[in-house]
Amino acid sequence: MDPLPLVSIVCPAFEEEEGLPIFHRALKAALAQLEHRFRFEIIFVDDGSQDRTLDVLKSLAQIDPTVSYLSLSRNFGHQAALTAGLEHARGDAVVSLDADLQHPPAVIAELLHQWQQGHDVVITIRGDDQRLPWLKRFTSKAFYRVMGFFSETEIRVATSDFRLLSRKALQALLQLKEQHRFMRGLVQWLGFVVKEIEFQPDERVAGKSKYTLRRMIRLASDGLFSFSRTPLRVPIWLSGFFFALALLHAVLAGVSWLRDTGAAWHYLLVIVNVGIGCVLGSVGVVGEYLGRVHEQVKQRPVYLLKECELRPLEVGVAQRREAA
Ligand code: UDP
Numbered sequence: 001m002d003p004l005p006l007v008s009i010v011c012p013a014f015e016e017e018e019g020l021p022i023f024h025r026a027l028k029a030a031l032a033q034l035e036h037r038f039r040f041e042i043i044f045v046d047d048g049s050q051d052r053t054l055d056v057l058k059s060l061a062q063i064d065p066t067v068s069y070l071s072l073s074r075n076f077g078h079q080a081a082l083t084a085g086l087e088h089a090r091g092d093a094v095v096s097l098d099a100d101l102q103h104p105p106a107v108i109a110e111l112l113h114q115w116q117q118g119h120d121v122v123i124t125i126r127g128d129d130q131r132l133p134w135l136k137r138f139t140s141k142a143f144y145r146v147m148g149f150f151s152e153t154e155i156r157v158a159t160s161d162f163r164l165l166s167r168k169a170l171q172a173l174l175q176l177k178e179q180h181r182f183m184r185g186l187v188q189w190l191g192f193v194v195k196e197i198e199f200q201p202d203e204r205v206a207g208k209s210k211y212t213l214r215r216m217i218r219l220a221s222d223g224l225f226s227f228s229r230t231p232l233r234v235p236i237w238l239s240g241f242f243f244a245l246a247l248l249h250a251v252l253a254g255v256s257w258l259r260d261t262g263a264a265w266h267y268l269l270v271i272v273n274v275g276i277g278c279v280l281g282s283v284g285v286v287g288e289y290l291g292r293v294h295e296q297v298k299q300r301p302v303y304l305l306k307e308c309e310l311r312p313l314e315v316g317v318a319q320r321r322e323a324a
């Protein structure tokens, strides 16, 4: 009999000493319902916490043989911690979720169900949570609107880092070596068959959110600048505006010359606007080159395969062709 498929559960944790034992208990209870169909390993990633998070993880690993842990040398941030966990996952599929119980472990059953239906990527969409502070809800919505406008990769509104990746999708994701990692975007960039499911986030079990405004801005700018070259194109658009102004003043200068009203300032404005247009245009051209360099240094694969079937060549075909 084939062994049950192995599923890795990856949980980044930064200063979560209070909540971790409660989270672990809730996670185990959810996984217990699924144990007749899957085997599980739980990988916690301590993201350089200053509190007792690592000690708590060590004691969890002592009482639970399915728990492994990694500890980063300092705080590298949520997306880096997730990457570390994913790199160490050994499962046929991997589920990532936050360690604060805001991502309800009960939803894992649905993620696994969708995986078994043949989806390589199952993402979750956060339902609107009225309990969250308004600033957080507003900034989150605004961010996805801006991303939707700028990004060359479609990023769905309110996607979270609670998701499942098949081994195939995980392997593809780990080929992306870029430094600034906005996982929600990277996962969409992969392609594959993506299934979305909605969930209602719960309240944080203990402690407070580690996503300060500064961190949120950093994550948003990683998302924006890694998935869009549009900001680099702004100078080109602006130069177009200034050239149009120059043209307008050129027309007005022509009209005043015909009428002999002699409005010299139109001539001056033509020169000034052409000058500004040229400077912005040149910056834009540099931006275009820079954009291409940026694409190149990210070193994303040129393509990813969904399937590939290369039939073995008939023995001797090549030789026979040569002889003919
Ligand atoms: N986290 C992390 N490193 C960080 C910040 C957060 O590993 O630098 C973890 C954190 O412990 C939690 C998850 O990432 O498991 C999401 O963070 P948080 O709950 O603070 O964010 P929010 O849910 O408020 O957006």
Ligand code: MG
Pocket: 098, 100, 102, 204, 209
């Ligand atoms: Mg949280």
